[in-house]
Amino acid sequence: MLRIQNLIKRYGHGEPVLRGLDLDVPGESVVSIIGASGAGKSTLLRCINRLVEPTEGSIELNGLELTHLKREELRKARRRIGMIFQGFNLVDRLTVMENVQCGRLGYIPYWRAALRKYPAEDIERAYHLMERVGIAHYANKRADALSGGERQRVGVVRALMQQPEILLADEPTASLDPVSSRQIMELLQTLSQELSLPVLINIHNVAEAREYTQRIVGMRFGKLIFDGVPADLDQEAMDAVYSGTPGEARQQAESGPAHSPAVVS
Amino acid sequence: MTQQTVAERTWARYTPQQRWKRFLTMLVVAAAVVWAVESIDIIWPWVWDAPAQVGDLFGRMVPPDVSNLRAILWALVETLNIATIATFVAIFLSLPIAYIAAQNTTPNRFTLWLGRFILVSSRSVNTLIWALLFVAIFGPGVLAGIIAIMFRSIGFLGKLLGEAIEEIDRRPVEALEATGASRAKVVLYAIVPQVMPTFFAVGILRWDINLRESTVLGLVGAGGIGVILQGAIDTLAWQTVATILLAIIALVILGEALAAWLRKKVI
Numbered sequence: 324m325l326r327i328q329n330l331i332k333r334y335g336h337g338e339p340v341l342r343g344l345d346l347d348v349p350g351e352s353v354v355s356i357i358g359a360s361g362a363g364k365s366t367l368l369r370c371i372n373r374l375v376e377p378t379e380g381s382i383e384l385n386g387l388e389l390t391h392l393k394r395e396e397l398r399k400a401r402r403r404i405g406m407i408f409q410g411f412n413l414v415d416r417l418t419v420m421e422n423v424q425c426g427r428l429g430y431i432p433y434w435r436a437a438l439r440k441y442p443a444e445d446i447e448r449a450y451h452l453m454e455r456v457g458i459a460h461y462a463n464k465r466a467d468a469l470s471g472g473e474r475q476r477v478g479v480v481r482a483l484m485q486q487p488e489i490l491l492a493d494e495p496t497a498s499l500d501p502v503s504s505r506q507i508m509e510l511l512q513t514l515s516q517e518l519s520l521p522v523l524i525n526i527h528n529v530a531e532a533r534e535y536t537q538r539i540v541g542m543r544f545g546k547l548i549f550d551g552v553p554a555d556l557d558q559e560a561m562d563a564v565y566s567g568t569p570g571e572a573r574q575q576a577e578s579g580p581a582h583s584p585a586v587v588s
Numbered sequence: 589m590t591q592q593t594v595a596e597r598t599w600a601r602y603t604p605q606q607r608w609k610r611f612l613t614m615l616v617v618a619a620a621v622v623w624a625v626e627s628i629d630i631i632w633p634w635v636w637d638a639p640a641q642v643g644d645l646f647g648r649m650v651p652p653d654v655s656n657l658r659a660i661l662w663a664l665v666e667t668l669n670i671a672t673i674a675t676f677v678a679i680f681l682s683l684p685i686a687y688i689a690a691q692n693t694t695p696n697r698f699t700l701w702l703g704r705f706i707l708v709s710s711r712s713v714n715t716l717i718w719a720l721l722f723v724a725i726f727g728p729g730v731l732a733g734i735i736a737i738m739f740r741s742i743g744f745l746g747k748l749l750g751e752a753i754e755e756i757d758r759r760p761v762e763a764l765e766a767t768g769a770s771r772a773k774v775v776l777y778a779i780v781p782q783v784m785p786t787f788f789a790v791g792i793l794r795w796d797i798n799l800r801e802s803t804v805l806g807l808v809g810a811g812g813i814g815v816i817l818q819g820a821i822d823t824l825a826w827q828t829v830a831t832i833l834l835a836i837i838a839l840v841i842l843g844e845a846l847a848a849w850l851r852k853k854v855i
Contacts, residue, residue, distance in 0.1 A: 374765065398770060401766060412760050414777060428767055428773045
């Protein structure tokens with residue numbers, strides 16, 4: 324259960340990017356966050372694991388208040404939050420297995436990390452997850468030898484290795500081709516059910532959001548202005564979320580992945 | 589249709605003011621060169637004499653004297669070892685300095701300033717001057733040479749490695765921070781792999797440079813083949829000098845070839 328209350332984020336002395344945002348994510352639901360570029364979607368996700376420091380408000384994950392944690396406590400809390408990135412953010416020169424084991428870095432001692440002597444159960448778990456997403460045969464390949472869709476799978480497995488209590492995905496499909504993009508969305512949806520894991524996805528592709536998630540949240544200028552099931556997201560709601568943005572960008576967001584990979588950022 | 593006459597349109601690449609500036613600049617440069625030539629005291633007869641001297645020296649050097657070959661080869665090995673040991677130690681010493689001298693990894697302003705100060709002071713002093721200093725401290729010999737080369741190398745290696753650290757891709761660092769990894773582990777997994785190629789390339793390059801520098805260390809008594817060379821010149825044993833020079837050339841060429849081959853291997 325993730326509970327965000329009155330979250331405010333201001334960079335420097337400028338206008339706030341998040342203006343008193345409230346959001347509850349109970350149980351194992353997949354939630355899409357949609358909104359125009361600059362609406363504050365990325366900032367919202369990064370506030371949760373404090374890659375970005377929130378200015379005000381409260382973020383609670385399964386009863387643990389995240390906003391006031393000190394360094395070491397924050398490090399421990401971050402182990403419980405998996406994150407998937409638009410650019411995959413893998414270490415190119417390391418093998419797939421090493422990249423995947425990065426998800427365990429918060430748990431294992433330094434010498435094990437340095438010598439690559441990972442605990443047997445971590446290796447077992449890594450193979451299990453890699454088999455689940457179809458990249459086990461790449462274990463010894465360098466990460467930069469893989470295609471985009473495969474690299475994002477490595478990113479997903481790395482996050483799952485943390486045994487997280489929640490998964491944050493920041494535009495996980497925006498750098499992918501339409502087919503890989505749908506595969507990753509499908510994967511996130513099924514993994515959420517299998518592992519009973521809440522997943523929060525920032526996404527530009529509204530068609531994919533409708534298809535693969537049970538709940539859609541619309542952001543505009545740092546606030547939630549829509550919250551409902553995909554069926555509730557009618558033309559009026561779409562206008563409210565995207566109005567003021569160039570018509571082209573919206574059209575692209577609306578049309579399915581068959582027409583375009585919907586990279587609107 | 590009326591046409592403007594040619595004289596009505598004028599065009600000049602430079603305005604009069606620009607022209608004066610250019611002229612003055614050239615005048616200043618010319619004056620500096622003239623002054624430099626005037627002020628140094630060249631003894632012209634010695635210059636006109638040079639071709640004859642070259643012929644004479646060459647005559648004395650041929651054929652090279654190889655009777656001392658054992659001693660010369662041994663000095664070459666010593667030279668090689670000075671370069672290798674100094675490079676090896678300098679690489680390890682330069683790592684923490686590169687870490688604190690890079691803007692994105694340094695813990696605070698003071699350490700950044702400290703790191704840069706170490707790099708600048710190491711780099712601004714020539715190896716031979718470091719060698720003079722350490723010969724005075726440790727006495728003549730190999731140790732002074734090794735430490736001199738080490739001191740000069742730390743600045744070179746630290747500077748280039750620090751720049752490599754500053755140029756890394758930030759995104760994997762962010763991703764590993766998000767997993768709850770400690771700072772030390774983020775460095776180990778996200779920064780070290782990214783600077784590894786530069787690390788090897790720079791290390792090999794410095795070894796190559798150090799090999800050449802260690803051949804002259806002997807001139808100030810800091811070990812290596814330079815000691816024998818100095819001795820041979822002092823005793824006017826020109827045929828031995830010829831052998832030593834040929835040996836140095838062979839060593840440097842071999843070193844360069846090895847360095848090129850290694851660079852290809854690691855990158």
